Amino acid sequence: MSLYQNADELKTLVLGKTTDYKSEYAPELLQGVPRALNREDLDLDGELPFYGEDVWYGYELSWLEPGGKPKVAVAEFRFSCNSVNLVESKSFKLYLNSLNQSRFADSAAVEKTLTEDLTKVAQGDVTVTLFDVDDCPPLAISAIDAVKIDDIDLTIDGFEFDREILKTACADTSDIVEEKLVSHLLKSNCLITNQPDWxxxxxxxxxxxINHKVLLSYIISFRMHNEFHEQCVERIYTDIMEFCQCQSLTVFARYTRRGGLDINPYRSSENNTAPRNRTLRQ
Structure with a gap:
């Protein structure tokens, strides 16, 4: 799987390599990964069959006021799925840390700098919003408005990704329903480092x-799969749409944070933005 794993575009990334931390503003640290790499594997050419965005939250953002006093904030970053590149997460962390000893006039200047730098590397629409660490509504834990499918009894014989599992997901195509489902058992591995992503x-x-048991088996099959967060979600979306012929579909993954960042890809047949809430695991 992941035919693009050895692509030349991935060989220059800092991910998986020893790096030095810079504590003064260094936008050159940011690195992008072409979204086209995995989309070629998914046969996504031309106009995308979904809308969406990648929502990141940064919990380790700090800078200095003009007089040298440190400031901290929580940052929300929203990247359009139509951008040319996704932002590589380790380079993003290194970039954010480069603000630690850098002076800015105010938080608005920080937002402006972040927006400009991230737009340049993503080559698409980016929205940045800073929140006070004591008042960040998007990070309020919300009740789950979905049916959890994790308690279904399953016997798992292998943990290799298998999209063909979904072939039996919809036995009766005449039974049209509307459902909201959730599984907390999504796990994949970083494309470069093999570190687990939960x-x-x-x-x-x-x-x-959709047969819940079949769907859960499909989700669990990602357990040893190597791919970036955004790419996993696009794979889930396109596989479900292909095998289940949904009239409408939304796939939203809330990943646990690593290195002070969490990544939350959202793909939908509807032109909506990702909801602002979080789960206890984040």
Missing amino acids: GSVYISYKGPA
Whole structure:
């Protein structure tokens, strides 16, 4: 799987390599990964079959006021799925740390700098919002408005990714339903380092009823799969849409944070933005 794993575009990334931390503003640290790499593998050419964005939260953002007093904030970053590149997470962390000993006039100047730098590397629409650490509504824990499918009894014989599992997901295509489902058993591995990525995946759809046991088996098959967060979500979306012929579909993964960042890819047949909430695991 992951035919693009040895692509030349990935060989220059700092991910998986020993690096030095810079504590003064260094936008050159940011690195982008072409979204086209995995989309070629998914046969996504031309106009995308979904809307969406990648929502990141940064918990380790700090800078200096003009007089030298430190400031801290929580940052929300929203990247359009139509951007040319996704931002590589380790380079993002190194970049954010480069602000630690850098002086800015105020938080608005920090937002402006972040927006400009991230837009340049992503080559697409980016929105940055800073929140006070004591008043960040998007990080309020929300009740789960979905049916959890994790308690289904399963026997798992292998942990290799297998999209063909979904072939039996919709036995009766005449039974049209609307459902909101969630599984907290999503786990994949970083494409470069093989480090585990843990997440909860929310799936909302209208269409032929999806067999929950089959869907859970499919989600668990990502357990040893190597791919970036955004790419996993696009794979889940395109596989479900292909095999289940949904009239509408939304896939939203909330990944646990690593290195002070969490990544939350959102893909949908509807032109909506990702909801602002979080789960206990984050």
